[in-house]
Amino acid sequence: MLNIRISILSPTGKLFTQGYILKTIILGQMLSLFICGTAVTSQYLAEQYQVNTPMFQSFINYSLLLLVYTTMLAFRTGNDSLLQILKQRWWKYVFLGLADVEANYMIVKAYQYTTLTSVQLLDCFGIPVLMALSWFILRARYKLIHFIAVAICLLGVGTMVGADILAGRQDSEGSDVVIGDVLVLLGASLYAISNVSEEYIVKNLSRVEFLGMVGLFGTIISGLQLITVHSICPVSD
Structure with missing residues (x-):
């Protein structure tokens, strides 16, 4: 079976491998999840408990x-x-x-x-x-x-x-x-x-x-x- 290795060359000349891209996507999704959690809790505090800090x-x-x-x-x-x-x-x-x-x-x-x-x-x-x-x-x-x-x-x-x-x-x-x-x-x-x-x-x-x-x-x-x-x-x- 062919081992396909995906790579992308960035504008700065850095080689982006498949693993690098996958890691970036995963970290980005984790960051989005944390931001979403912050947003939901901030809205909940403001609406339910009038905690505006x-x-x-x-x-x-x-x-x-x-x-x-x-x-x-x-x-x-x-x-x-x-x-x-x-x-x-x-x-x-x-x-x-x-x-x-x-x-x-x-x-x-x-x-x-x-x-x-x-x-x-x-x-x-x-x-x-x-x-x-x-x-x-x-x-x-x-x-x-x-x-x-x-x-x-x-x-x-x-x-x-x-x-x-x-x-x-x-x-x-x-x-x-x-x-x-x-x-x-x-x-x-x-x-x-x-x-x-x-x-x-x-x-x-x-x-x-x-x-x-x-x-x-x-x-x-x-x-x-x-x-x-x-x-x-x-x-x-």
């Missing part, structure tokens, strides 16, 4: 990253140490941490205003934003089929927003639904910025550096925002 939820995530990966960086020596990374590019991670924190905040906050379905579908708006950023920053190039897919994606976004507005008017909640949809679109755009930065850092620097620095500055930024919001409005963040 988007910044506190993000703060916990960043704190765990800080505990694991920033600690790993702290024990490194040389140019890859935490101190050297902070000296060389701390301000870049400030902007990256801010984008990532606000993206998480806006997406979770949106569950208070709109439906789970709308959030999940409108979140795909990050795809065309990510493609545009990858084109200019990562020098990625796309084929016609990719642009057709983006056009369909944008058409779906417009249709979903329109459907939410019409449904919201019937339920006398039009303004709240629009706020939720806008939060999702803004959050998806910030996620695109974070994801492009993540790809660049992981490929050119290291995965531990990305997670460690996002954990460090994400914890600081989300913590400050959490304190500020609670001092203004103690019942919600």
Whole structure:
């Protein structure tokens, strides 16, 4: 029996074998499953228990990253140490941490205003934003089929927003639904910025550096925002 080995050559010249592609697909599906779980639980907390704590939820995530990966960086020596990374590019991670924190905040906050379905579908708006950023920053190039897919994606976004507005008017909640949809679109755009930065850092620097620095500055930024919001409005963040 012939042993067929599938391989794909990426634009960067890296050879993608069948096993590599299969591993990528499996990891992607696992990630989607976890994201779905986060979405369902966030919606459930907001609707059933009126627990609206988007910044506190993000703060916990960043704190765990800080505990694991920033600690790993702290024990490194040389140019890859935490101190050297902070000296060389701390301000870049400030902007990256801010984008990532606000993206998480806006997406979770949106569950208070709109439906789970709308959030999940409108979140795909990050795809065309990510493609545009990858084109200019990562020098990625796309084929016609990719642009057709983006056009369909944008058409779906417009249709979903329109459907939410019409449904919201019937339920006398039009303004709240629009706020939720806008939060999702803004959050998806910030996620695109974070994801492009993540790809660049992981490929050119290291995965531990990305997670460690996002954990460090994400914890600081989300913590400050959490304190500020609670001092203004103690019942919600």
